[in-house]
Amino acid sequence: MATVTTWTGQDANALRHALRMSVIAFAEHLGAARRTVAKWSSQGDKVLPRADMQAALDTVLSRATPEVRERFDALRVAGTDGALVGAGGPDTGRDADTDDNGDGDSGSDGDVRRRQLLSGAAIGVAAAPNVASLLDALVTPAHPDGGTLSVPQLSRAVASAKTDYQACRYAHVLDRLVALLPSLDAVRSGVTGEQRSQVEVLAADLYHVVGSVLLKLDDRGMALVAAERSTQAAAMSQDPVAIAASARIMTHALMSNGHDAQAMTLAGNAADSLDRDTGLTSSDAVAVHGALVLRGAIAAARRDDRGTAHAMLDEATRAATRLGYDGNDRWTGFGATNVLLHRVNIALTLGDAGTAIAIARTVPLDKVTLAERRASLYVDVARAYTQWGRYEHGLNALRTAYEVAPEEIRCRPAVQRIAGDLAMLANGSVRTAAAGFARNAGIRL
DSSP, rough: OOOOOSOOOOOOHHHHHHOOOHHHHHHHHHTHHHHHHHHHHHHHHGGEEHHHHHHHHHHHHHHHHHHHHHHHHHHHHHHOOOOOOOOOOOOOSSOOOOOOSSSTSSHHHHHEEEEEEETTOOOOOOTTHHHHHHHHHHHHOOOOOSSOOHHHHHHHHHHHHHHHHEEEEHHHHHHHHHHHHHHHHHHTTTTOHHHHHHHHHHHHHHHHHHHHHHHTTTHHHHHHHHHHHHHHHHHHHTTTHHHHHHHHHHHHHHHHTTOOHHHHHHHHHHHHHHHHHTTOHHHHHHHHHHHHHHHHHHHHHHTOHHHHHHHHHHHHHHHHHHHOOOOGGOHHHEEEEEEEHHHHHHHHHHHHHHHHHHHHOOGGGGGGGOOHHHHHHHHHHHHHHHHOHHHHHHHHHHHHHHHHHHHHHHHHHHHHHHHHHHHHHOOHHHHHHHHHHHHHHOOOO
């Protein structure tokens, strides 16, 4: 890993991109003013962060994963905009960044956050309502209030939780999960044989939902715990499709924690095992196989491995052709249209905002029936337009996502950061409109 003797704005921006953080998320992570980070992005090597920011950037880089460091080194060589970066040190024509921009973060709050970062204190995201109860139910489930659920009752309850999640009713699904998790052990203890296997499949699905919700709310560590629970339950069921389905949430949780290489390997291996164990003779197996390789393609794109990403996309396309319809088998939402949605996301992940927009225009919206998938598409479009500098279009896409699924915007910190970027980076009436949208949507800037 190359040593940064003196950080420039361009170096700092390369680190932000390597961490895959928005302007606002990176500013919060460093304890810097948002406009300061935006200034680094816009002025590049013409600006030098001040001394305390130099130290904070050193600390963030020293704690980065090997994959982040590898991306950072590549971005420094090529430049975050693809231009070759000069090898020389800072020149006298650069301006020192005093952080004196009237934003307020150069005062006590920003200084406190910087001291926390440099001293190793964790800087977290405030928990959404009911998350604490969900974590309690996940880690130390209490005895259920009512009687023991029957297997059909558990099956219907898990299906309802899955449905609520795919409809972006996150507050509702949180309540369901808090009630369901304490019931699981009692159901397990009352069944044997084939019924026990069925219950373990349901348990794997239940923990899958828990992990998915926690990822939406940015609780990445506990999402890994839930993903591991799903994996264990699936293994106990000895159902190859359940085992592969649980690998999807584990792949997602690994990626969220920066382990892209492991996520890509897991997705590929799990897909191969499913093919070997089932021959992909059922629609469930084909759909889970396709969904797994799509998850692996995203992991590959996050590693800037275009070849593997596109190879996995092609494999998913073949699975979609074999399936022959856009469905929701085994709660995957998989089909040809879902592959297109992932092509949008992967183009965006690879930095090809224009390609992402072009692909998005070909998506048959009438076939995107799940609110979570439709909202995610519009969020990706908003990210692409924001990345492209077309802020008004980005704001319009985010508004549409909010109309489709308000809780997808209100509850997800990652989506809230896009709104914050728009409110900060846009000018004039678009900036005012973005701030107004954020305020009306309940997003705190």
